[in-house]
Amino acid sequence: MSSPEPIIRSKQTETEVNGVSTQVICTEFSNYIFIVLTQYGKIGTLVSVTPDSRSNDISTSTISTKVLLGKDEPLTHVCAKNLATFVSQEAGNRPVLLGLALKDFSLEAIKQMKDAIKSCQVW
């Protein structure tokens, strides 16, 4: 029953971000890139990051964020945009579904997490 080659592409890594163990898992679906960034082992707050389909001009394109599960806090939207916009753009403007369970929301931490996401590129 199992296929030898996985059809759904998924990559994960573990890295230290400012001394905190951080797991990243990225999975590609045809209509979404699914990314979980967790420092607690939880799936965390689930946020959809969606490019504005009305805009064709990348220089004026906007990204909207929506919390689907968990606490809806302004910082979550900022982090989600910061972490996932480049993924959406690189993946042909696909939306990103992002799970965030983070202790550290500093700019330096976000930068390191973006590098971890890049190392798990599935798009």
Added chain:
Amino acid sequence: MSSPEPIIRSKQTETEVNGVSTQVICTEFSNYIFIVLTQYGKIGTLVSVTPDSRSNDISTSTISTKVLLGKDEPLTHVCAKNLATFVSQEAGNRPVLLGLALKDFSLEAIKQMKDAIKSCQVW
């Protein structure tokens, strides 16, 4: 940067359900089991399947379903309950986050999909 052993347990399989190619991917988080069942390569309708925490008696326990992303149709809730209740119970009453992108919602198909989920047990 990559760890040799993945920390987040994830398994996937591909199977034929009534002649339709079906991918299943199951991933374990500490607070959720994440399962995608897809016959389109999409993540599909995202449903949270949550056991009722007020009930301690398994014989009277209830499960609630909520569509987080996608079309909110009665059939989705029925299928989600049918597919994920046993996972939640086996995983110590953990909630299940379920992505469903299905062509075939027949009882026979659901039964085969449950077997596919069992073959990707990560809980």
